[in-house]
Amino acid sequence: MERRRLPPLNALRAFEAAARHLNFSRAADELAVTPGAVSQQIQNLEDYVGAALFKRTPKGLLLTDAAQTALPALREAFDRLAEAASMLTAAVDGRRLTVSVAPSFAAKWLVPRLGKFEEAHPHVDVWVSAGMELVDFASGEIDIAIRYGAGRYPGLEVARLMQETVIPVAAPELLAANPLNDIDELAGHILLHDGSPDADDSCPDWTMWLAARGIRGVDGARGPRFNQSSLVIEAAVNGRGVALAKRALAQADLDAGRLVAPFQIATAVDFAYYVVHPKAKGRLPQVKAFVSWLTAEAQAHEAALLTIDNGAGI
Numbered sequence: 001m002e003r004r005r006l007p008p009l010n011a012l013r014a015f016e017a018a019a020r021h022l023n024f025s026r027a028a029d030e031l032a033v034t035p036g037a038v039s040q041q042i043q044n045l046e047d048y049v050g051a052a053l054f055k056r057t058p059k060g061l062l063l064t065d066a067a068q069t070a071l072p073a074l075r076e077a078f079d080r081l082a083e084a085a086s087m088l089t090a091a092v093d094g095r096r097l098t099v100s101v102a103p104s105f106a107a108k109w110l111v112p113r114l115g116k117f118e119e120a121h122p123h124v125d126v127w128v129s130a131g132m133e134l135v136d137f138a139s140g141e142i143d144i145a146i147r148y149g150a151g152r153y154p155g156l157e158v159a160r161l162m163q164e165t166v167i168p169v170a171a172p173e174l175l176a177a178n179p180l181n182d183i184d185e186l187a188g189h190i191l192l193h194d195g196s197p198d199a200d201d202s203c204p205d206w207t208m209w210l211a212a213r214g215i216r217g218v219d220g221a222r223g224p225r226f227n228q229s230s231l232v233i234e235a236a237v238n239g240r241g242v243a244l245a246k247r248a249l250a251q252a253d254l255d256a257g258r259l260v261a262p263f264q265i266a267t268a269v270d271f272a273y274y275v276v277h278p279k280a281k282g283r284l285p286q287v288k289a290f291v292s293w294l295t296a297e298a299q300a301h302e303a304a305l306l307t308i309d310n311g312a313g314i
Contacts, residue, residue, distance in 0.1 A: 007048045014041035015053060016078060019071050022061045079138045097286040098127040100135040100145040104196065104230035105273065108249040109301075110146065117293050124286045132197065137278050143287055144277045146294075148198060153276045159291065161273040161298035165247045165266040166194075166203060169259040171239040180242070180262040183215050190241030191223035194232045202270035206244055209267065233259070248273070251305065264312045273298070 017027035018038055028035040046053055053067040063071065101110055106128055114126060129135075135142045137156070151158060170180070170189075178188060191206045204212065207220035223241060226232040233250050236243035237258045243250075245259075247266060253259040275294055281287050 007045055008041075011041040011045040011048070012074060013078075014038045015045050015067075016071070016074055018042060018054070018061070019063055019067060022063075024061075095123060095125045095286075096127060097124050097290055098129055098141060098143050099290070100129045100131065100142045102132060102146070102148060103130040104228050104233075104246075104249055105146060105148065106130045107230045108233065108252060112252060113297055116297070117290065120293065121286070121289050124289065126290070137281075143281050143284065144275060144290060147274050147276055149200075149271055149274065151272060151274050153274070155278075156276045157279050157282050159275050159295060161275055161294065162248060162302050163268065163272045165268050166209075166244055167247045167250070167261050167266045168209075168242055168263055169233070169236050169245045169250050169254065169261055170242040171237055172257065172260050174239045174241075175260060175262060183210070183213055183263060184217055186210070186215070186242060187218045191218075191220065192232050192235050192241040192243035193223055193225040194229050194244060194246065195225040195227050196229045197227070198271060200269055200271040204244070204267055204269075209244055247305070248301065251301070266309065 013031065014027065014033075014037075017030050018024055021027050021030070024035045024038045024042075028038045031038065042053060049066070051066050052064050055062040055064055099110075107130075111128065114128075117126065118124075129142065134147075135145045137145075146161070147153065148164070151160060174189075180186065180189065193206060205220070206223070210218050210220045224235065226235060229246050229249050232243045233245050233253060235241065236245065236250075237253055242262070247254075250259060254261060275291055277287060277291075282291070
């Protein structure tokens with residue numbers, strides 16, 4: 001096998017940082033070295049390739065055409081190196097699996113089911129990282145993410161878990177005191193709003209939901225608003241009002257009788273839940289086990305909903 005001829009890794013790191021910042025001093029701060037050391041590494045790399053990599057102008061540094069051409073591939077290579085390093089760590093510590101997931105999905109759907117996975121795979125420790133921001137897999141710290149969206153995640157392995165619908169829900173005690181037999185009777189109730197930042201134009205808010213049913217006597221803009229889906233569901237459980245909730249997240253409370261659906265009307269939305277991960281992560285045994293288990297749980301969830309809906313005539 002022919003031996004690969006590669007320039008010094010430190011010189012490549014210095015070039016990538018300097019090219020990203022277009023400033024040797026900022027690159028030096030990032031790499032924890034002196035600007036002179038960065039300049040020397042750049043000089044070494046230029047000597048190695050036999051071409052200049054930067055143009056020095058009165059306005060600052062600019063990349064040469066050769067540097068512009070090579071930089072995207074170099075950045076991708078460093079991302080792959082970081083991914084490989086994280087896989088080495090994961091392979092050594094096969095007990096740990098870190099899952100990035102939105103807080104509401106974690107609290108209302110994933111965490112209540114995790115005990116089943118832990119019983120089936122006692123050798124794996126699941127670390128749940130709950131947050132709304134999209135995870136950067138290049139850091140290597142996250143193994144899997146569960147995302148709610150349109151399913152377009154370039155460069156990642158993507159598996160659909162389940163669809164989402166929205167449905168009005170309320171506490172049974174609230175409806176016992178103030179019944180809801182017809183939709184126009186919502187005028188006598190506080191409406192609870194899910195203001196989570198999902199960016200799904202197909203997901204109706206109360207104003208859209210009421211307009212689609214020709215209801216004019218109810219102000220769909222009034223009422224408390226919550227920026228997490230789980231919070232609007234908890235508010236409904238506590239009798240604060242009637243929520244237009246994501247059903248996958250509310251179903252456990254519906255099954256337990258903490259919530260009821262006064263109108264058997266479920267509205268499908270375009271977004272769904274997906275499990276995503278880099279292709280290389282999919283080779284790890286703990287990732288394979290978790291994705292298999294997660295997919296089976298999602299299929300069981302959707303099958304149970306289908307049975308409920310057929311019985312209710314939805």
